[in-house]
Amino acid sequence: MRNETQTPGIVGGRLPAQAYEANFTDLHPPLTAHEAAVAADRCYFCFDAPCVTACPTDIDIPLFIRQIQADQPAAAARTIFDQNILGGICARVCPTETLCEQACVRETAEGRPVEIGRLQRFATDTLMHAGVHPFTRAPATGRRVAVVGAGPAGLSCAHRLALRGHDVVLFDARAKPGGLNEFGIAAYKTPGGFARAEIDWLMQIGGIELRMGQALGGELALDALRGAFDAVFLSIGLGGVNVLADQDEAGQNVGPATDFIATLRQSADLAELPVGRHVVVIGGGMTAVDAAVQSRLLGAETVTIVYRRAQEDMAASRHEQELATARGVRLICNARPVRVLGNGAVREVEFEYTREGPSGLEGTGERFRLPADQVFTAIGQTLEAPPKGVALSGRKIAVDAQGRTSVAGVWAGGDCAAGGDDLTVTAVAEGRDAAEDIDRTLREGAGS
Template identity: 60%
Template sequence: MDRLGNGIEAGRLTPAEYDSNFTDLHPRLDRHEALVASDRCYFCYDAPCMTACPTSIDIPLFIRQISTGNALGSAKTIFDQNILGGMCARVCPTETLCEQACVRNTAEDKPVEIGKLQRYATDMAMEQGRQFYSRKTPTGKTVAVVGAGPAGLAAAHRLAMHGHSAVILEAREKSGGLNEYGIATYKAVDNFAQREVDYVTAIGGIEIRNGQALGRDFSLSDLTTKYDAVLLAMGLAGVNGLGVEGEELEGVVDAVDFIAALRQSADRSVVPIGRRVVVLGGGMTAIDAAIQSKLLGAEEVTICYRRGKENMNASPYEQDLAAASGVIIRHWLAPKTIIGKDGKVAGIEVEYTAMRDGQLVGTGETGVIAADQVMKAIGQNFSASGLGALQFEKGKIAVDPEGHTSVEGVWAAGDCIGLGEDLTVSAVAQGRDAAESINRAFAAGARPATAVA
């Protein structure tokens, strides 16, 4: 084993164990399974599942198409609204969106497996290289898109459909954003994120320039003077700190960095993990980091969340998945001090919390959890570098419902804005809709007036 710290080691498992642990979480349905699953749909006239989908995919239609053996037609129905439907089928919390709204979701029955059916159809189309869209006659308009994540890719594809050109400026070496760097490895195997980028950009008219960071290599004013329009879709780059003693100790890591490193590693055995890991947070990042810590061979993994189970941002399904993977989830605990020994993590002191008069407070009662690695998963924040006089609201870019910012000719979409939930599917919808707004502005022959007060 490669020992990197006090109990933090790489190579805890055998090659076979790594392969087994990081296989596809939900393998794709085969044709028979897809036909059986699609036959359970009632094809409701009011389609509550469709209303619950942020991208408004016509779910009853695409399921009916699968049931009649038309998988490619089903894929087109999905891609009409969500060009990143393949990844969304893998990572969307369908159990709290479309499947929760399914009329079959009762105590006596289970919902239609919408997510799995969506993956079945989109995978079939992508594997066959079927492109359903082509560029209209080039308009001569070029849009700068900052960020090659879900929002930026969806916007670029929709702009290309309308005949415009899109230049995507991406800070990282690879495109895909959250889909490439922030998703649990077992949810998107076989380099799917990059294959989806290739599928999206195959329409033409989209250029991606990697290694280009806003605030370092260019500013917003640079873009507004050079391009016909600008779409900001850079996501959230910063990580919130704990603000407690011991945060600088060896063995304290950001969960997002841990997840990214694991996704970019071709050999899981070189990724170090502690023997006893504590993850701080209650969202999907915390769950993904905790489960993958177990899969890498950590003996004891504990999630500490400062509020109750019902307050966790992670869905009940994901919480149950973590518990089934051997993760211990403890509620009503807040970090107080990270305990060190010889400059390395040895444990964490936590304080019990409670709700009093509508406020979360510490009770004064404390305890210690032994740990050699602590992962911070308490949220990300937005970096405003290079954005000039752009207006913000609650730490994110202020926009109107169409994505207009306070600067003329500049739109924004995805996690960097304050609308909607920080979900891949929401980012896709916002990027798509912002692109349609840009297209309407081009068609009107002028940039829209400033829309944000």
């Protein structure tokens, strides 16, 4: 039965009850032991393997695949976790098709790479399902580190610091840890509460205290943290979102795709989640695809992604684009929004076709309209409240190769830091590497 909202056309329960479970099931089911063995046999175990070079966390991919081939999935998991403590979720959400698998020699020779991502999931799931945490803390150093932001970079940093024997207090503004892994990734990529289960598993290292509901600039002042802790790592993400020029006048049902995804991820009953009949998503990245596909899976009749540049310029990978079109999402490229039309609530969006001109992107003057009772914007995120006194590079925190900021004793990583790709796997690498530099700095300062 439908649950009508205050706005006509935005309703829940568009589909039969059983359809929701089917639509939001695991996007890529796990490999069986036999399937993993067969997949592992395809690896050439290259010397100077290009897949390792392509992995932001530098996992020894040929080694862990050989360990799977030798029927040692737990050893394979240890190889993965040595470099990427969030290897479980990265196996699910990492764009392997543009990283390790694209670099695979099998892909170059045959157009069909070794299934590195699914093999990584097989190994990490095997160890995690056994309830085993493969690491033991070093003796306590007596040093305390504040990590602000419990997303991928913060979790990675906190675990590595705890592993090295430091005590870590992990702060986050939300009521639950996980950052984008918990609130910003399509539900069909991480079903069954995996994001939180992985955090619970990670916390088995000990030495990490979670403090939720505390935001930098609110309850937390950077100067106070520097005074109370031996080091500070900032992984505060990008809390702000870019909006349409006339979004304030657009009326109801125009809002950030990130909010829609977060609401969906925290929903106890997807049948209760309202969705429009005609949905328009503006943007060309992974967030736009996740919002569009999930709108379709909730029962929207038409869903259209509109991107201002050419399709090959979309930040979403070709794999993600094909996933969207396979689910019935229409892609319109080389078009930018001009205005949102409606009377208190959106009814249409007007666009102008674009082209690359001598001075960059320009409008052609030709316009068209799309019917819409719900519009999601995925046109970029911004650093919502830059930390006071910390130098910026563009719109992000400036850091050096070790993740050090302009403020002594303060490091940063993840989406809030300049220089890296906004990917879970990149954030994990930045958190890990900053933790190693923090550890070296603290030990040198202690004379050990």
